[in-house]
Amino acid sequence: xxxxxxxxxxxxxxxxxxxxxxxxxxxxxxxxxxxxxxxxxxxxxxxxxxxxxxxxxxxxxxxxxxxxxxxxxxxxxxxxxxxxxxxxxxxxxxxxxxxxxxxxxxxxxxxxxxxxxxxxxxxxxxxxxxxxxxxxxxxxxxxxxxxxxxxxxxxxxxxxxxxxxxxxxxxxxxxxxxxxxxxxxxxxxxxxxxxxxxxxxxxxxxxxxxxxxxxxxxxxxxxxxxxxxxxxxxxxxxxxxxxxxxxxxxxxxxxxxxxxxxxxxxxxxxxxxxxxxxxxxxxxxxxxxxxxxxxxxx
Amino acid sequence: xxxxxxxxxxxxxxxxxxxxxxxxxxxxxxxxxxxxxxxxxxxxxxxxxxxxxxxxxxxxxxxxxxxxxxxxxxxxxxxxxxxxxxxxxxxxxxxxxxxxxxxxxxxxxxxxxxxxxxxxxxxxxxxxxxxxxxxxxxxxxxxxxxxxxxxxxxxxxxxxxxxxxxxxxxxxxxxxxxxxxxxxxxxxxxxxxxxxxxxxxxxxxxxxxxxxxxxxxxxxxxxxxxxxxxxxxxxxxxxxxxxxxxxxxxxxxxxxxxxxxxxxxxxxxxxxxxxxxxxxxxxxxxxxxxxxxxxxxx
DNA sequence: TCCATTCTCTGACTCTAGTCAGGCAATAAG
DNA sequence: CTTATTGCCTGACTAGAGTCAGAGAATGGA
Numbered sequence: 141x142x143x144x145x146x147x148x149x150x151x152x153x154x155x156x157x158x159x160x161x162x163x164x165x166x167x168x169x170x171x172x173x174x175x176x177x178x179x180x181x182x183x184x185x186x187x188x189x190x191x192x193x194x195x196x197x198x199x200x201x202x203x204x205x206x207x208x209x210x211x212x213x214x215x216x217x218x219x220x221x222x223x224x225x226x227x228x229x230x231x232x233x234x235x236x237x238x239x240x241x242x243x244x245x246x247x248x249x250x251x252x253x254x255x256x257x258x259x260x261x262x263x264x265x266x267x268x269x270x271x272x273x274x275x276x277x278x279x280x281x282x283x284x285x286x287x288x289x290x291x292x293x294x295x296x297x298x299x300x301x302x303x304x305x306x307x308x309x310x311x312x313x314x315x316x317x318x319x320x321x322x323x324x325x326x327x328x329x330x331x332x333x334x335x336x337x338x339x340x341x342x343x344x345x346x347x348x349x350x351x352x353x354x355x356x357x358x359x360x361x362x363x364x365x366x367x368x369x370x371x372x373x374x375x376x377x378x379x380x381x382x383x384x385x386x387x388x389x390x391x392x393x394x395x396x397x398x399x400x401x402x403x404x405x406x407x408x409x410x411x412x413x414x415x416x417x418x419x420x421x422x423x424x425x426x427x428x429x430x431x432x433x434x435x436x437x438x
Numbered sequence: 439x440x441x442x443x444x445x446x447x448x449x450x451x452x453x454x455x456x457x458x459x460x461x462x463x464x465x466x467x468x469x470x471x472x473x474x475x476x477x478x479x480x481x482x483x484x485x486x487x488x489x490x491x492x493x494x495x496x497x498x499x500x501x502x503x504x505x506x507x508x509x510x511x512x513x514x515x516x517x518x519x520x521x522x523x524x525x526x527x528x529x530x531x532x533x534x535x536x537x538x539x540x541x542x543x544x545x546x547x548x549x550x551x552x553x554x555x556x557x558x559x560x561x562x563x564x565x566x567x568x569x570x571x572x573x574x575x576x577x578x579x580x581x582x583x584x585x586x587x588x589x590x591x592x593x594x595x596x597x598x599x600x601x602x603x604x605x606x607x608x609x610x611x612x613x614x615x616x617x618x619x620x621x622x623x624x625x626x627x628x629x630x631x632x633x634x635x636x637x638x639x640x641x642x643x644x645x646x647x648x649x650x651x652x653x654x655x656x657x658x659x660x661x662x663x664x665x666x667x668x669x670x671x672x673x674x675x676x677x678x679x680x681x682x683x684x685x686x687x688x689x690x691x692x693x694x695x696x697x698x699x700x701x702x703x704x705x706x707x708x709x710x711x712x713x714x715x716x717x718x719x720x721x722x723x724x725x726x727x728x729x730x731x732x733x734x735x736x
Numbered sequence: 737t738c739c740a741t742t743c744t745c746t747g748a749c750t751c752t753a754g755t756c757a758g759g760c761a762a763t764a765a766g
Numbered sequence: 767c768t769t770a771t772t773g774c775c776t777g778a779c780t781a782g783a784g785t786c787a788g789a790g791a792a793t794g795g796a
Binding site for chain 1: 490
Binding site for chain 3: 478
């Protein structure tokens with residue numbers, strides 16, 4: 141694996157070179173596997189409808205514009221999909237694959253698999269391992285790079301979703317369970333300006349993580365509710381939220397941030413230690429905390 | 439970096455997942471950077487013509503079919519390219535960018551660069567380094583996987599090209615220079631059936647490496663002229679050619695292959711040692727050899 | 737009940753990216 | 767000098783992938 145130092149300019153060049161090479165290879169792959177007898181648009185739609193699920197045409201339209209009506213007619217004429225009114229709202233229509241549709245989709249699938257195999261085939265086992273590992277890495281980091289972070293009201297449905305997931309997960313992880321009524325910070329107002337703030341991370345629009353910052357007038361800033369959705373772990377998101385919370389605190393004139401955590405949250409504890417936090421004596425009565433940390437901001 | 443063992447099926451799945459993710463990201467990149475006011479085909483052509491060179495329309499046509507005439511007219515009408523007859527053969531026409539064309543191409547370039555930057559921007563420095571390193575790895579291995587190897591007559595122009603490059607390179611590398619007349623194997627017939635064989639590696643149709651196998655009736659098989667073009671090094675090609683030569687020898691009933699090499703060729707010597715070759719006493723009078731190796735085939 | 741909105745479809749149109757056959761001019765081969 | 771070939775262009779045609787405006791049916795709200 142290449143570990144040379146690169147300047148930012150060289151890194152941008154590497155990304156562009158990668159885009160060119162990969163667009164060529166993957167593009168060819170993609171086109172060929174979708175490019176049977178069926179035109180691209182139809183094949184893509186067939187693929188998206190998927191094997192088992194039934195989709196509202198409404199939601200498919202959001203990705204394909206009005207043109208899907210025609211695509212659907214074409215697939216319907218060939219007996220690949222069945223379009224039926226939604227049982228509840230008969231304006232909405234639903235699509236699902238017929239048996240013939242599933243057969244044809246399976247062919248696309250086999251084709252895609254063959255072509256993926258054809259990339260691996262000329263390589264020796266060691267190279268295959270390296271290639272797939274590097275692909276996983278690229279995928280992970282590209283995914284990480286499209287995650288956006290925004291400030292959000294802690295009562296927003298997406299924020300509530302994250303906070304609920306957070307407490308649900310703690311309930312499973314802590315030996316003692318987790319009773320939201322016993323913990324400190326019962327009040328979402330503490331994570332809303334001017335008493336604090338709340339950050340939410342999104343991936344393709346879906347909420348995948350959050351972190352809150354309490355800004356009491358008479359005490360150091362305090363980080364609360366730092367949580368990353370299980371599907372979004374391994375992307376370095378927690379570190380990113382943490383550092384954004386710190387820099388927001390710094391911008392607001394705070395010199396110190398602190399936080400508490402439970403011993404069951406090992407990854408979090410490691411994160412704090414490797415992010416410059418040092419363990420300090422308990423600064424609150426949080427019943428679920430085992431470790432208390434603080435960090436002096438630069 | 440992920441170094442878990444994967445089964446072949448999991449590897450194929452990883453490649454397909456990669457294709458999906460990357461097609462999405464890179465596709466968006468690609469489309470957006472080419473998708474200014476100008477339609478895709480025109481932008482692509484503008485890009486391919488390049489900043490400085492003058493191209494024969496003939497050679498561009500090979501990639502774009504007859505349709506380029508129209509694309510060229512469109513670009514010409516906008517004053518982006520100049521089309522002129524070739525000074526030598528006035529049937530052939532040449533294209534080059536005008537100043538306006540160079541300006542517009544620079545905008546495409548800037549756009550592409552911005553978008554590559556936007557992938558890196560959300561990442562922290564350690565992640566950027568990891569991403570670009572993984573991208574380089576993927577690029578390298580994907581390139582390796584599209585290299586094809588074929589049996590070719592050693593008098594074929596592409597074979598001759600490789601063999602010339604090989605001797606030219608030895609001339610530079612050896613302290614003593616390299617005089618093709620003094621070395622053994624003056625006869626290309628020795629690398630042609632039934633007395634031997636010759637393998638050529640191609641990348642996108644271009645010859646990028648070769649290797650010969652001598653099959654004397656009264657002696658072990660012997661590997662000769664193993665060479666990889668400088669632009670194609672680091673792809674594991676030499677090892678691939680070597681192992682193909684071995685398996686060809688094996689298929690022809692040979693139990694032992696041997697070869698000689700010069701001490702200046704350190705990478706080659708390392709390759710032989712790590713491929714199961716053991717050093718043996720000189721088995722010929724090759725004046726340019728310092729090491730003699732042999733391997734018993736399984 | 738009536739009216740506005742939502743969801744979907746269709747006809748008419750457009751643009752891009754081709755293919756194909758034919759034609760013209762320059763050059764190469766005999 | 768004639769003929770064949772090469773390279774390029776153009777007109778006529780096509781397919782795919784859309785856009786846009788309008789219409790019709792179902793639903794929700796006042």
